[in-house]
Amino acid sequence: QNRARLVISCPDKPGIVAAVTSFLYEQDANIVESSQYSTDPEGGTFFLRIEFDCPNIAERKQEIENGFTSIAQSFQMNWRLHLHNDIKRIAIFVSKEEHCLLELLWEWQAGELLADIALVISNHEHMRNSVESLGIPYYCIPVTKENKSEAEQKQLSLLKEYQVDTIVLARYMQILSPNFVAEFPSRIINIHHSFLPAFVGARPYERAYERGVKLIGATSHYVTDDLDEGPIIEQDVARVDHRHHPEDLKRIGRIIEKTVLSRALKWHLEDRVIIYGNKTIVFH
Amino acid sequence: QNRARLVISCPDKPGIVAAVTSFLYEQDANIVESSQYSTDPEGGTFFLRIEFDCPNIAERKQEIENGFTSIAQSFQMNWRLHLHNDIKRIAIFVSKEEHCLLELLWEWQAGELLADIALVISNHEHMRNSVESLGIPYYCIPVTKENKSEAEQKQLSLLKEYQVDTIVLARYMQILSPNFVAEFPSRIINIHHSFLPAFVGARPYERAYERGVKLIGATSHYVTDDLDEGPIIEQDVARVDHRHHPEDLKRIGRIIEKTVLSRALKWHLEDRVIIYGNKTIVFH
Amino acid sequence: QNRARLVISCPDKPGIVAAVTSFLYEQDANIVESSQYSTDPEGGTFFLRIEFDCPNIAERKQEIENGFTSIAQSFQMNWRLHLHNDIKRIAIFVSKEEHCLLELLWEWQAGELLADIALVISNHEHMRNSVESLGIPYYCIPVTKENKSEAEQKQLSLLKEYQVDTIVLARYMQILSPNFVAEFPSRIINIHHSFLPAFVGARPYERAYERGVKLIGATSHYVTDDLDEGPIIEQDVARVDHRHHPEDLKRIGRIIEKTVLSRALKWHLEDRVIIYGNKTIVFH
Amino acid sequence: QNRARLVISCPDKPGIVAAVTSFLYEQDANIVESSQYSTDPEGGTFFLRIEFDCPNIAERKQEIENGFTSIAQSFQMNWRLHLHNDIKRIAIFVSKEEHCLLELLWEWQAGELLADIALVISNHEHMRNSVESLGIPYYCIPVTKENKSEAEQKQLSLLKEYQVDTIVLARYMQILSPNFVAEFPSRIINIHHSFLPAFVGARPYERAYERGVKLIGATSHYVTDDLDEGPIIEQDVARVDHRHHPEDLKRIGRIIEKTVLSRALKWHLEDRVIIYGNKTIVFH
Secondary structure: OOEEEEEEEEEOOOOHHHHHHHHHHHOOOEEEEEEEEEOOOOOOEEEEEEEEEOOOHHHHHHHHHHHHHHHHHHOOOEEEEEEOOOOEEEEEEEOOOOHHHHHHHHHHHOOOOOEEEEEEEEOOOOOHHHHHOOOOOEEEOOOOOOOHHHHHHHHHHHHHHOOOOEEEEOOOOOOOOHHHHHHOOOOEEEEEOOOOOOOOOOOHHHHHHHHOOOEEEEEEEEOOOOOOOOOEEEEEEEEOOOOOOHHHHHHHHHHHHHHHHHHHHHHHHOOOEEEEOOEEEEOO | OOEEEEEEEEEOOOOHHHHHHHHHHHOOOEEEEEEEEEOOOOOOEEEEEEEEEOOOHHHHHHHHHHHHHHHHHHOOOEEEEEEOOOOEEEEEEEOOOOHHHHHHHHHHHOOOOOEEEEEEEEOOOOOHHHHHOOOOOEEEOOOOOOOHHHHHHHHHHHHHHOOOOEEEEOOOOOOOOHHHHHHOOOOEEEEEOOOOOOOOOOOHHHHHHHHOOOEEEEEEEEOOOOOOOOOEEEEEEEEOOOOOOHHHHHHHHHHHHHHHHHHHHHHHHOOOEEEEOOEEEEOO | OOEEEEEEEEEOOOOHHHHHHHHHHHOOOEEEEEEEEEOOOOOOEEEEEEEEEOOOHHHHHHHHHHHHHHHHHHOOOEEEEEEOOOOEEEEEEEOOOOHHHHHHHHHHHOOOOOEEEEEEEEOOOOOHHHHHOOOOOEEEOOOOOOOHHHHHHHHHHHHHHOOOOEEEEOOOOOOOOHHHHHHOOOOEEEEEOOOOOOOOOOOHHHHHHHHOOOEEEEEEEEOOOOOOOOOEEEEEEEEOOOOOOHHHHHHHHHHHHHHHHHHHHHHHHOOOEEEEOOEEEEOO | OOEEEEEEEEEOOOOHHHHHHHHHHHOOOEEEEEEEEEOOOOOOEEEEEEEEEOOOHHHHHHHHHHHHHHHHHHOOOEEEEEEOOOOEEEEEEEOOOOHHHHHHHHHHHOOOOOEEEEEEEEOOOOOHHHHHOOOOOEEEOOOOOOOHHHHHHHHHHHHHHOOOOEEEEOOOOOOOOHHHHHHOOOOEEEEEOOOOOOOOOOOHHHHHHHHOOOEEEEEEEEOOOOOOOOOEEEEEEEEOOOOOOHHHHHHHHHHHHHHHHHHHHHHHHOOOEEEEOOEEEEOO
């Protein structure tokens, strides 16, 4: 395929779209999708994502990037050019709850996940067969208070070895250290089993039950050093009532969790998510 | 109409439904709707709401209540018998935002609100015409830090004079004192402009904007002394995205607020809401 | 477990609930859930579903049924008593699309499907491994215009051999003959890939695309001789827009299809669905 | 305000966005929102909507239009330039059901409807006071089989007199003649009280009740000569169950109807809806 996408952010001022699209036209590119957003047309930040087809894009990538540099500099752009065929390599981390992992595996098999699943890392053994039967490496690295630092080193070394771009925490119940997070800035996606910022922290379904809420939710967000406080990518909810015990909330919640995580991950994989401060811009 | 409803709570044990329905059968009552819930069939609390038709129920109410007393005592029941024609008298409190009040007035005109709107109380003047033109008394009682206690006395005196059963806080932005709340236990319904327990307190839409949530919500709950902590009756949400500024969230939120408040109030008016601890059982 | 459920329909008149619950009380039963509906309290049809716990229900089932007969006769009841432990045996029929089958298999593994999956029947081979690896028999019976009658005979013979109670058409793309349907009245559940009655028949996603609808849906219904006209159990929808081609609608639709079918099947398995005319009463 | 929007459709080929945005840049315009869609990047139709700020746009409109003509011709564009301050003048047609009209009036009062309500036309008298009290002219034109043609002539003459741009059928229960529709091509918006294409024609709620659907809906569409077959702008649904009679469906449906109509109208008023064949592209 000859498809690529250009993702740009820069101070907003007149002429950005004209300059970018004129450049692409000169490269024989045909724009197939374009999304933009400005935090403030007067002095704010401008975000642009353009998907385009361009003959021989793979061969010409370096040349196009070189040509774009002067435009990028004149507008003080942060920018990235991604080829559609450069599939991101992801690692999925999982603990005991398997529904999110299974959903991602199923979508991957169905060809709906634009990613290479490089490996699965768990602190438990029980999903080994399901994962390895698909030809995906599975590593069990138990984590305790004592060995946490060592365990993270093992994980990091595997992530390096497998050239992982993005980490998906598919109900992985260990808190990552700041050192670990710093190695994958804006590239770790978590699913939290509540409608954040309600029920930050542990046992959200039990606390939702205690509070007597009428809707429960799930939140997918980028991981930062502040637990459950990173930029939110996607959220959704489901209706519950007085008859539901915590076990029912968990059962209902699983469907929301896997759906929300899957949507967030897909948008990330297509570079549709841009982090701005502690928030996200999602071009979908 | 000959319709009535019986609302019961008591320790759960075998035989409750049999005793109640046999009694109603002996009174020539025909059950048209019945809902029940037990927190635990083994030693929990049992809740029952039965709607029934019974000839000459208005004349026979006292007699039926007397007859039911011995059953009620033997099962240690809390119970109430309501005639369908005994419409609840409500007071609507409102501040500057008018959408919730307007929704309730419109539904009342359309015959969809099973209530007498006894009066409207506001700390502002601007809704006087809309309310009075419908023949509903309107009282403007400004509230300041200094006169708060005095203002509440005026409100309580009006509520007494108008024989008000239930108070609806339709975006009334003053916090009621514990003394005031104690006069209407479990009979003050508020609409909070967030998906509680997220964004308890002031300026929820601004804080939702800051946090970058992808859904905003509204919550209708009974008022207790703990601000925004009372039993939740109903909640709902709407989707938002990065393009929405706080003003947009408020605009989108207004539709959720009025819808959620209207649903919660209707269930309350039909005695479908039972408070249990700090939670509600809603038989809808 | 000592749990059972009693499902009743009969002409509505006073005293039904009193008679049934008094009888259950005499059997030492404790009611844990009860739902009722009357098409018209004056001369309509009354439906009742009661879940109860009763000591030694398995041993006493016959005795309780005998005892109930006189009540049942006096009210002209249609009724069934089901033990919770009498799990229904189901057959899943599938063609090429596998998502609905996979969802049911996953829920079954997670212990969330109150059914024994007796066998899977397909007109294709490709799901054999996934099914057999779970220890479930898989039969591939190709169907053509010429062999249809013979193929149905094979299917019926397998269904008999495996003592199947309920058939689930999980995107099975062959139309069943009236003879076949007559063998499983009100016990064949289909998932149709549109929001019925819109797009009855073939290629609903293509036709939804042509019409330019802004929501697509799925419908689970009992199969009757009239194609796509049987009693609807459950429906749901998802939002789409002008950017979605038929392939996108199919992808989005798969999530709705599997969710709707799963919900409908679960309600059926717990005897929460009662057919009345060409409609369903669902006690959930 | 200096805001305007440019809406374009033309055969897709490379260079369109570059040409348009370069032209706008030369006019000192700052793009604040841009949406585009191509039915097929290879030889399909391309749609573009750009909102921009431009100093003295009101004075310079003619000059800018002249300047754009050569670009427009070279790409064979259909195009329109709208000033944000050129508010569309609308006529609301209503029959007996008043909820949609009331919603639009309320949003108009709240400043949320970017339109001048030029007049209201009804075949009944009962809404006169509500409308006239807001200073909006109200015309009652009864319609019968006999006087239909004459009545439409009166309507058309009023629409001309009041310089109406768009007609909103807010539950107007008369079918407009092809002659009438031809006078306002793609400028008559209807709300149909069903989830089209289900229940085309009369009495949709009664038919939804008969069919036993589990969701009901509403559809806003442009009016064409084929009844209920025009391009769909927006749809939504609400959940119902076996307890709801046709009157309940109507009550629940009213909320969907007014919400869907309001959304569709707002998008139309901001030129976010483009008709393509019998479908719409909605840039929201």
